[in-house]
Amino acid sequence: MTRSQNSRRMCKPSHNAVEADNGAQPKVMTPGGYVHPEAAPLFAKCPCIRKIPIFGEAVEGYGPKVIVALGASYLLCKGIADQILTGQTYAMMIDRYKIGVPRYQRLSSISTMGWSIKAFTAMLCDGFAFLGYTKRWYMFISCVAGGAFALIYGLLPAKESSADVAAAFIFLSSWGKANVDILSEGHYSRLMRQNPKPGPSMVSWIWFWIMVGAIIAVIMNGPLADAGKPQISIFISAALQLLTCVFFLFNWYGEKKNRVLRSEDALYVLEETRKERERLGVVACTSGEESCVYSADAGAAVSLEEVLGDELVQGSLSRGRPDDEGEEFSDGTAVAEGEVYYGKPPVSCLFGLFEVNTEVICLNWRIFVYSMIMTSAVIGMLSANILAGTLGLLIVCVVVSTICCATSFWALPLVIAKANVFCYLQMTVYIRASSPLYAFYLNSNGCEGDFPNFSYSFYNTVAGVIGNVAGLVGVTLFNALFSKHSYQLTFIVTTVIQVMAALFDIIIVKRWNKYIGIPDHAMYIWGDAVVVQIVYMLGFMPLVVLMSRLCPRGSESVVYALMAGFANLGQSTASSLGAIIMEYGWPVYSNDDPCNHDNLPLLLFVTSVCTPMLVIPLSYLLPMARIIDDVDVDGNVVRQKVGENVVGMVAAASEGSSSERSSQEAVAAPQGHS
Template sequence: MFRNRGGGRGRKKPSSSKKKEEIKRILVDLTEYKTTQCCGISYYNPFVQFYYYMRKMIIIYGWPLVFMIVSVMFGVKGAMIGLVGSSGLPYAQKYLKLSAIEMQKYGIVASFPWTVKPLIGMISDGVPIFGYNKRWYIAASSLIGSGAIYFIATYKFDRSNGLYYIAGLTLINAQVAIADLLTEGKYAEAMRYNPSHSASMVSYVWGNITLGGILATVLSYIALKDENYHLLFWMALPFAVQCFLTSASGLLPELRVKRSKKGEVVVDDDEDDDDDEEEDDGMGPSNAKKSVTFADSEEDEETKKAKREKRSMNMMAILMGIICVVIAGIQIAGLDETTVLAITSISCLLLSMLIYFFLPRQLAKATFFLFITSVLSVSFGGAMTYWFTVDAKCNPGGPHFDYVYFTVYTSIVGQCSGIVGIWLFNIFFSKGSLRKAFWISSVISSLGSFFDYAIVKRWNVDYLSIPDKAFYMFGDAVLESIVGMMAYMPSVVLIAKMCPKNLETTMFAILASFANLGGSLSGSFGTFAMDYAGIKTDLTSGSCNWDNLPNLILICGICLPLLAIPLTFIFVPNILMTDTITDFDNSSKKVGDKYVTEEEKKSLIK
């Protein structure tokens, strides 16, 4: 299913047993190579390891999916969004003259497409374009994103037309969110069929994102050094365009679908003979036909149940979309912060109710954990970013980091730390407990905020005589990236294990979007916290106030993330990274914990 058909309808594809034998042969070759040397090249040579790693990934998942991940994750989510992100701070401070609170609010609006992923997944699953659920959605969004990048690259912005800039960023984020979601749906589906290699896929995906980010950081140096901020968007444009080319050419593996007489989206009969899973299941042509048309009464009942499940998820996606619009709308509506806090709190409560109303108990618990831990990490990034980078008039005695240092140098260190995080995850956590992985990420997150607390209190200068740049570089810049890896990877593994068969894209979107929504709510709560703490950053008049920033860091940055540790005992299943849902159900019986009801074992969705 995850390979291009390439040879047409009559071409026979390798069976599942042959595929497993090929993987086993590669692993045997790798084991033998460990004890040998070829032309003086040891197995421990990183190039040799990379060769075998890529060879294994292509055999397991197929080269089209492997290289489409490079196009989307490296090219778009890594390089393109990295270049666009590097422009955010200069545009906000130099052109738009935004305060820290305004910058954070507009950031929530610009990230709106990430929070409506369920709607995107619902539409792509139910409304194929030219017979494909993913290909042309990625291609169309890539064209729109490319147009938005060109617009920002050529337009001159000031405080009076800042909403145009935010609109352009929103369209760019729409391209990244759509391409990311639809690719995620495909590799999540692949991971479900290859659970023992799920950690390898997660590492591969995040590795591409990290390497793309490193490239973006290096390219950003050219524009930031010369203060040519529009150049960042010109550099991002080719990465947006290449995604259109790869998606339009059909590199992402997917079967062509069509509308049945009943109006349902079904696999095109002309494509049935090419489906790998039919051969893997040992089904002949007649049985394969029945699997598509659901001829017998038992399958008709399963079809009705699937329709009910899909309607339930669609309703959930629509309600989530409405809440997302409200959250984004209140950021630019000019409401007072108390009203914003009330609406944000109500939205948080409604989203929590949606989780437990539409999802079965175990799936709801995992989803709620990802959601609530994101909310509890109350974001005040706008205040910290401004404290580090504003001039002496706004922050006397502050670090006054320039854009090249703050965006380029620290990002390079951060990206390299991200690679270290990937390595640590693979070595120590890829086969370990999900709970422990979340514990470690929470502790490191609090430790990173402690470095922020120390530098704001000026301890590094007054007591340790460590310059600001060195203290920040080897403290917060390193730990923040490792936290991102250690939190992201177990979350993806957990989500992938929960995705039900044949609904990967929509379900993955719903679960992932709750985490994104948690981030938006965290930012909204953060704007209230900054306003309540009296943080002021008026770049026009130079009137600023940072008196309560240390208290903000102590409460929101150090203490609140640690609440995730006790929550894991309630909401995260006590399973290993390599366990499947079946393994989890069996382990639940052994330890006597009733994690999953009998009905939930039959279906992960109501």
């Protein structure tokens, strides 16, 4: 078969060879549209299932097994297990390990660091398929290892020396959950690209169970912490994370093997290329002569190059392939009958244990290097928080921020790099002083005087449930209030409101609410659990939309993971800066004077009122566009059909989850204005 004949065969939309290799079932079409082969017999036996809101449409498009597996895994792993692990950190560290408030301020940031390196996981898994799969077995190992780390964390002896080791195990267990999250996002994003219509229902189904899991977690955490048994929550978290591995052991996600997916990608890109040629009037040659190209107008070829200038397409088309099926490349890499690839096929190594997707690594090598730099930065931050002195931690924060921000401009397009730096700095300038606030509200040191003396059941459970509801209200209000305004105006307004909302904590700390007759519980519920959470979501949603808009075609998942992970690193940096300020200038609940919180109002004023105002000038790093506008990688507003715009937004936004996870943590376990 000649090269031109092979090219024509590859451009055909038929996927028979790929489906045959994967054992795929034929598609079922009904007068109402596509119905998944596994859903058709289920609907025939139980027609009522099809009428269930959200679930019915999702099952119709993707099948019952994958929808149930996605909902259950997100409920167990990201919903309950993760919220339990992070929500009980304070009770474990302060009440069980008996460390001081300043020490907890350092260690608290470690719980979010595992979510900062999931871009590295995404690149590693895409580049090196394990046992024939790019996701399945990595998620299985992450669940087993993450559950084991959580179990060891819960079994550590109840003494102060266990705190540092416990922080490391929290990081490792959280990393396992983050791996499941990002790889699951990559899997269902692929499903949504293949069948976009029921995509919004699938995303809604997933987030429904995440929210249910968060509520279950906060209901569980409070009473157990009050009973002096926070470690029981950790054991439950370990068991649920371990249980999630069952879905990957039996491949309920229905993930296809790596070689099948690579073939599907090649066919998809070639089909899109054919459609663009037809639209622009460029007809590929069929006689085998390289110079035989016809264009309907003189500018069509140039337009085609611009339209298809995506790195994935350009890189793929620039690489050769064997002329005939079944031949080998010069390095001995074999191409099996019926397989189609752009460039070289996956290369087996270590006796077939791994398959190296060299094309993926070569096309995204800058992003791969940047993800390793971020991973090194996270490990450096983790080590500094545990081991370094105050000056050493400050130096590490400055070095990490400088290197990661600078390399962002090297690894990413300019507009994406500027947005990436903004997401990091926007989180960093909201310096987090959650540890002294916890100690004040809960009176953890048993100090005498006028304190709120909240119980864990109220602070975590009651306020957590109300905060979840308030967060949903914030999401709804965002669409109505800010969707048609520019990013700059949105961040200016939300920043001013967030700064005003931060005054609730200062009012309670200064006890001014008592002077006007408002009880502490009512003031806190109305302030931190309602207003602060609504405003937090109003400021968080523009980041989700922005990252969704800017992710380039063909690299959506990994670029989104990079930006979300960098934003999470900003949160960790903010906690570290809070610890530095407390250790250098304004000690609160220090080891020498564990009941002295005289500096707390000033600390809150600087960290929650003054430094967040820096977001306003930083917002001009973002594209000068409205939130509803679609923005290309050059920062220009582009116009799309409404249907394409909506589907693209839902598909991209569904991949948010480290920043999404940050919002979940803030809503499910309120920690004051942090």
